[in-house]
Amino acid sequence: MADPKDKNRPLRLGVMGGTFDPIHNGHLVAASEVAAEYDLDEVVFVPTGQPWQKSTRDVSAAEHRYLMTVIATASNPGFTVSRVDIDREGATYTHDTLLDLRAERPEAELFFITGADALSRIASWKDIDQVWDLAHFVGVSRPGHVLPELHQENVSLLEIPALAISSTDCRGRVAQGKPVWYLVPDGVVQYIAKYGLYTES
Numbered sequence: 001m002a003d004p005k006d007k008n009r010p011l012r013l014g015v016m017g018g019t020f021d022p023i024h025n026g027h028l029v030a031a032s033e034v035a036a037e038y039d040l041d042e043v044v045f046v047p048t049g050q051p052w053q054k055s056t057r058d059v060s061a062a063e064h065r066y067l068m069t070v071i072a073t074a075s076n077p078g079f080t081v082s083r084v085d086i087d088r089e090g091a092t093y094t095h096d097t098l099l100d101l102r103a104e105r106p107e108a109e110l111f112f113i114t115g116a117d118a119l120s121r122i123a124s125w126k127d128i129d130q131v132w133d134l135a136h137f138v139g140v141s142r143p144g145h146v147l148p149e150l151h152q153e154n155v156s157l158l159e160i161p162a163l164a165i166s167s168t169d170c171r172g173r174v175a176q177g178k179p180v181w182y183l184v185p186d187g188v189v190q191y192i193a194k195y196g197l198y199t200e201s
């Protein structure tokens with residue numbers, strides 16, 4: 001890895017992929033922790049277009065998920081949001097995500113951030129043997145999930161503050177009329193209410 005103090009080192013770009021239905025503070029803490037630990041210059045959040053492994057449930061419209069992600073990240077100058085996955089037709093595969101980001105940012109070294117649950121299922125991802133070559137992977141801890149030991153040289157594991165928050169739980173709370181204040185950013189609470197998201201479970 002390049003020396004972080006070297007001014008000529010390549011741009012270090014974190015990639016936080018997710019369905020973000022809705023984005024919550026667990027996602028934001030994961031990105032912030034990895035950015036600090038790996039001295040990242042920026043973390044780009046990439047909402048999925050059509051998450052093929054979540055096709056058994058109705059996923060909210062991509063534009064709602066995209067806008068909630070923009071609202072949630074707006075106050076952090078080191079966070080940005082990419083439309084590459086929601087603007088691409090068809091199922092979302094990380095192979096395509098990373099190729100698109102590499103084409104947009106050829107100078108950058110990519111660090112793909114994933115929670116322990118997603119990392120445990122990574123062997124099922126499309127073209128995973130090629131995906132390993134496109135980025136460094138950082139698996140972060142998540143309550144209720146064990147960080148798997150993967151025998152891949154470009155995978156690192158990081159313990160982060162435990163936030164037992166999931167999008168599934170946030171959706172369920174809204175459907176039951178319970179608050180999601182402080183589980184998701186304030187603007188996302190207001191966006192959910194404004195558009196009446198998750199009122200039917």
Ligand SMILES: Nc1ncnc2c1ncn2[C@@H]1O[C@H](COP(=O)(O)OP(=O)(O)OP(=O)(O)O)[C@@H](O)[C@H]1O
Nearest residue numbers: 018019020026114115116118142163165166167168
């Ligand atoms: N609380 C959390 N702590 C650490 N990582 C998390 C946490 N919540 C989600 N992640 C990670 O963020 C990425 C995107 O997650 P996703 O958008 O699917 O959220 P989710 O809460 O798992 O959603 P759902 O409950 O709908 O499955 C995944 O890599 C996931 O493992």
Ligand SMILES: O=C(O)c1ccc[n+]([C@@H]2O[C@H](COP(=O)([O-])O)[C@@H](O)[C@H]2O)c1
Nearest residue numbers: 017018019048051053093094095125126
């Ligand atoms: O490439 C794949 O086949 C693949 C399968 C499942 C998930 N992913 C990616 O993993 C990230 C988290 O996905 P999810 O479904 O847990 O929100 C997101 O960037 C997805 O595009 C990728």
